[in-house]
Amino acid sequence: MHYKIINRKKRLAARAGDLVGKIAFFPGLILKKDGTAINDNIRRILVIRTAYIGDVILTLPILSPLRALFPHAQISFLTTGKARELLETNPFVDRIIAYDAFWFYGNHGRSTLIDYLNIIRLLKSESYDLVIEARGDIRDISLLAYPTRSRYRISYGVGGGAFLLTHTVPFRGIGHKILYHMDIVKYLGSQANSFEWDLYLNDHEKHLADHLLEKKGVPHALPMVAIHPGGRKELKRWYPEGFAEVASRLAEAFNALILIMGGPDDVKIAKQVERAAECKCFMLAGETSLRLMGAILEKCDLFICNDSCALHVASMMGTPTVAIFGPSKSAETGPFGNTHVIVEKPFNCRYDCDENECRHSPRNECLTSITADDVFNAAHDVCKMVFTREKSYDKP
Numbered sequence: 001m002h003y004k005i006i007n008r009k010k011r012l013a014a015r016a017g018d019l020v021g022k023i024a025f026f027p028g029l030i031l032k033k034d035g036t037a038i039n040d041n042i043r044r045i046l047v048i049r050t051a052y053i054g055d056v057i058l059t060l061p062i063l064s065p066l067r068a069l070f071p072h073a074q075i076s077f078l079t080t081g082k083a084r085e086l087l088e089t090n091p092f093v094d095r096i097i098a099y100d101a102f103w104f105y106g107n108h109g110r111s112t113l114i115d116y117l118n119i120i121r122l123l124k125s126e127s128y129d130l131v132i133e134a135r136g137d138i139r140d141i142s143l144l145a146y147p148t149r150s151r152y153r154i155s156y157g158v159g160g161g162a163f164l165l166t167h168t169v170p171f172r173g174i175g176h177k178i179l180y181h182m183d184i185v186k187y188l189g190s191q192a193n194s195f196e197w198d199l200y201l202n203d204h205e206k207h208l209a210d211h212l213l214e215k216k217g218v219p220h221a222l223p224m225v226a227i228h229p230g231g232r233k234e235l236k237r238w239y240p241e242g243f244a245e246v247a248s249r250l251a252e253a254f255n256a257l258i259l260i261m262g263g264p265d266d267v268k269i270a271k272q273v274e275r276a277a278e279c280k281c282f283m284l285a286g287e288t289s290l291r292l293m294g295a296i297l298e299k300c301d302l303f304i305c306n307d308s309c310a311l312h313v314a315s316m317m318g319t320p321t322v323a324i325f326g327p328s329k330s331a332e333t334g335p336f337g338n339t340h341v342i343v344e345k346p347f348n349c350r351y352d353c354d355e356n357e358c359r360h361s362p363r364n365e366c367l368t369s370i371t372a373d374d375v376f377n378a379a380h381d382v383c384k385m386v387f388t389r390e391k392s393y394d395k396p
Contacts, residue, residue, distance in 0.1 A: 004158035007354040014138050014160030021163045042070045042129045048078045049134040051104040054309035056083040058177040059134045063092035065185045065192035085291050089200040103139045123148045177332050197316050199294045209295035216282045223301045225250050226259040229273050230266025231308035233355050238324045244276035245372040251279035254383050301386050320386050322378045326367030327353040341378040345369050
């Protein structure tokens with residue numbers, strides 16, 4: 001079995017879990033006929049993708065082809081509380097179930113056990129015909145998918161737990177996570193080569209975006225460049241002074257308006273960028289939900305960010321993007337399907353990096369070796385193409 005797990009301890013734990021599981025389930029595995037045809041009588045489907053928000057976004061493309069395959073089935077989506085809003089208006093989902101899995105989010109105690117037992121009780125009561133665990137993770141497979149006792153349980157085996165599945169999707173190697181997820185519905189029989197990928201914003205949300213920009217005093221007649229200097233993992237965050245220099249140079253070169261964006265946890269680093277920038281910046285960090293961020297990014301001409309969930313929101317909204325990559329692999333999580341440029345340096349150690357701890361010397365050199373010139377030149381190329389092709393702006 002090939003394991004797509006970089007962290008050594010987690011890989012060993014998955015191997016051990018598989019070994020114990022194969023021994024415990026040995027009689028059933030002998031009779032198991034993996035890959036038997038899934039009939040058309042599918043009435044209730046559950047898709048599981050619990051972590052993390054960016055990965056949830058990269059799972060959404062499977063929903064439109066899944067609906068096309070099973071047009072009369074009820075489709076439920078189990079995800080985290082924070083990611084729930086991404087699916088609120090999705091036309092291909094009938095029900096959203098929110099649960100913050102303790103094995104990902106580190107919550108401990110009696111209330112967490114009660115929450116877990118309640119979610120399992122709910123999932124069992126739904127009597128799903130088909131459960132898709134989209135991550136390929138032994139924890140989600142064993143603790144969420146398997147207890148549903150559904151007729152069909154489908155996922156990858158590269159994260160362990162294949163012995164608990166009725167069908168195991170073949171893994172074709174490292175590639176973009178959207179394609180990784182799309183291979184699941186292709187395994188189910190989809191012939192789709194395209195998909196719908198959107199937040200499906202309503203008029204009220206678009207009005208809220210207009211109102212926030214107006215409240216901040218953002219003019220309408222100039223190109224807008226949004227910058228998002230934050231991210232969930234410290235090792236994936238480029239330095240604030242670099243963002244500030246790029247922002248200042250873009251403001252001067254294109255008379256661009258600079259928006260600084262981010263979630264509540266990104267406010268500190270966003271303010272560092274604002275203080276270091278030699279141009280006026282409009283601070284939006286900490287003031288937008290994921291959906292409101294999407295509504296604003298849809299209006300922007302360029303987005304500059306680290307590898308983060310915001311990158312995938314921008315891709316979903318079709319916003320041209322300059323994405324800065326350090327330890328993570330752009331081949332898996334780079335911007336998808338729009339005008340974009342990836343800025344990264346050739347460090348082979350990123351293929352063995354779990355993005356939590358850097359063993360390279362100098363530390364985090366994959367990011368610190370990226371200069372403001374590197375990012376500005378990439379942004380400059382995108383700006384020249386976008387501004388001349390799509391819009392003309394009035395300069396004061």
